[in-house]
Amino acid sequence: MAQLFEFEKPIIELERKIAELQKFSAEKDIDLSREVETLEKKVSLLKKEIYGNLEPWQKVQIARHPERPNFYDYAPLLFDDFIELKGDRLYADDQAIAGGMAFFRGVPVTVIAQVKGKDTKENIKRNFGMPHPEGYRKALRLMDQAEKFGRPILTFIDTPGAACDLAAEERGQGEAIARCLLAVSGYHVPVICTVIGEGGSGGALALGVGNVILMLENSFYSVIAPESCASILWKDTSKAKEAAGAMKITAQDLFKLGVADEVVREPQGGAHYNLRQTADELSEVIAKYLVRLRTESPEALQEKRYQKLRAIGMFQEKSV
Incomplete structure (x- = not known):
């Protein structure tokens, strides 16, 4: 159960x-x-x-459910002939990021995803879905390859954030993430990003620069985790529930704010109750946007991606 x-x-x-x-x-x-x-x-x-x-905090709980499907659960249901490619050709292969080539409904694509484990042993192996610099450099290598050969890029976001330990900083975590952001901003191929669970901090944004941002119904996307926000604002992590509500991090909130382009439906209770149904819904939505994007010129894809990023963010001015 x-x-x-x-x-x-x-x-x-x-x-x-x-x-x-x-x-x-x-x-x-x-x-x-x-x-x-x-x-x-x-x-x-x-x-x-x-x-x-559901309240925002309850959606956060569902997004973090230990049995929530990860990329390896979705891959055989979404893609044909997925070939995983490993290593960043500089240091090591980061198990928190998976990537490779596949066919999506007959279209050759490059697929990159953050991956959490399902149990303690696997989570340790994958660093709880928190990539190190070599993970982002692997992602960059594969995305550069996709740009070279004209393959659309599909990313799947599910991370609490990038690894923040001493080793990650020594190997250039900030630089690795920044290079991903810079590179994807200039690509001329379609880029579709899907948040399938947690989308936390810059670790998520590194794979989140896209022409289209999709979010599963019970996912969230935020610059900071609710617990971290609560510890900064109230010096009390127990106020994470209040923080989740104030931050507007759910798929529904981000759709209203124009950050997400579409919210993908999940079965009642969350994706872990019916993987096949969730994958079918996701496949239909990705296919819809991929068809549209493939009709765009390379220059238009690049420019619209830039304009989409520039349009994110809202504020109100109040005269004193």
């Missing part, structure tokens, strides 16, 4: 009652179908009420 959140417990309690009634009905040969049907309707209504009115 998937990990449950506090707000999901009323649903689980009703589902357990349904299971108990069905078991009792089978054992005692008593018809309880009407009672079961009544409870099932209550569950359906309760799910709509809870999942249809």
Whole structure:
């Protein structure tokens, strides 16, 4: 069973009652179908009420769910003949970033993604999805290759942020991220970025400069994690819930602000409840935008990407 959140417990309690009634009905040969049907309707209504009115902090929790699908879950459902390429040709292969070539609905593409682990062992291997400089240099190598051969670039963002340890700083973390931003800004191929979980800080932005920004329904994208924001503003990480609401970091908020181009639907409760359905929805949306972008001239793709970035950000002036 998937990990449950506090707000999901009323649903689980009703589902357990349904299971108990069905078991009792089978054992005692008593018809309880009407009672079961009544409870099932209550569950359906309760799910709509809870999942249809999630608070920002609850969406953050779902985005971080340990069983939430990562790139390797989506890859076989989205792509054909995915060939993973490793290493930055300078230092090492960073397991927190995966990338390579594939066919998306018959179109050759370059795919790059941040990858979290599903358990403690895998998370340690992948540094909890926080790439080191060699990860971003690997991404840059693959994106430069895509630009050279005219392949569209699809990125998948899912990171709390870039690695911030001493080794990362010694190997030039800031420079590696900056080079990604600079390079992608000048590419002449279509770039579609999708936030599939967490989109944290500059570590996410390094793969987030695109012609189109897509976000799964329960993902978030932010310059800083809610806990870090709370520790700065209130000196209290327990106020992360308040920070999440104030920061406008959910897919829905960012769509309204013009940062995200489209919110991709997820099954009730999150992508971990139905991987196939989520992948199908994502495939349709990516295909729609890829068809549009491939009709644009290389110069138009570059200019519109620049203008999209320039248009991000809103402010109000108040006279004193």
